[in-house]
Amino acid sequence: MTAAGRTARVPGAVKPGRKTATAPPPAPPLDPAWTRFLDDLAQRWQAQTAERKQDRSRRRQHEILQAALRVFSRDGIARARISDIAAEAGVPVSSIYEYYASKEDIAYAVPLTQLGQFFLEYCAQAPQVAGARARLRLYLWMTTDFARRNPQWARLLYLEVWPSVLVAEARVRTGLDEFVAIIVGLITEGEAAGAWAAGPNRYETATILVGSVNQIIITWLMYRRPRDISRGASSLIDRLLSCLLPPLPASPEAEATGLVAPGRHTLVAPHGGAASLTTAPERPAAPPPDAG
Secondary structure, eight states, X not given: OOTTSOOOOOTTOOOTTOOOOOXXXXXXOOOHHHHHHHHHHHHHXXXXXXXXXXXXXXXXXXXXXXXXXXXXXXHOTTTOOHHHHHHHHTSOHHHHHTTXXXXXXXXXXXXXXXXXXXXXXXXXHGGGOOSHHHHHHHHHHHHHHHHHHOHHHHIIIIIIITTSGGGGSHHHHHHHXXXXXXXXXXXXXXXXXXXXXXXXXXHHHHHHHHHHHHHHHHHHHHHOOSSSXXXXXXXXXXXXXXXXXXXXXXXXXXXXXXXXXXXXXXXXXXXXXXXXXXXXXOOOOOOOOOOO
């Protein structure tokens, strides 16, 4: 008892009658192959970032890239001029040529810089989920969310670079090839783990997934539809996966994913917030209205 006759309260103690908070579940264990893959991916793109950071004029180079991103997003690559980028960056035209030989070189560098950031963000989020389906869902959803958070970059990549001959440039193509290769790898992993049946052509499956996600991003960029692209992408991704990669009834992931049994999975979205990728249990279809 204290001098005032009251019982001293121990810091952190729970008052009688109150429920104790439930401890968060432990992070799912990662298989060694997946861990090695994430480490390798992160190291490759961190190395590219480190090379840029070693440049003594990295701040000026960053300003030029950001200015180019704004100009390309506003005017398009074809109509943009080096002088426009210099004016936007507030530097002489000669300073641009200290870093890039041409406007095309800048157009190659801008999307790769942000694409590397996307890979690093995925590497940070992926350890929070287990199983090929959850990893693939996270990857596709993060693709749309990254576009939402970086609309100028997304406009440049999806409306200018990806559909054009610029994509044939080696550096850009390497980044985009890696983007698709990760999806193919996740499909292959799911087949090997028995999460879904081996399909006739996993590259065709990856093409459908990439094309569908790209289309919802392009529609959002052009028309701002769906208004909430994160929620719209979540619904689209669940439908794509259930159609293209339906879980095997006896697969170890069937119950955990919620695609066979009722369940809910919440993935932590980058920069705070949460993205709920929920798969509701199937409901019987409503009966058709009476004709008479």
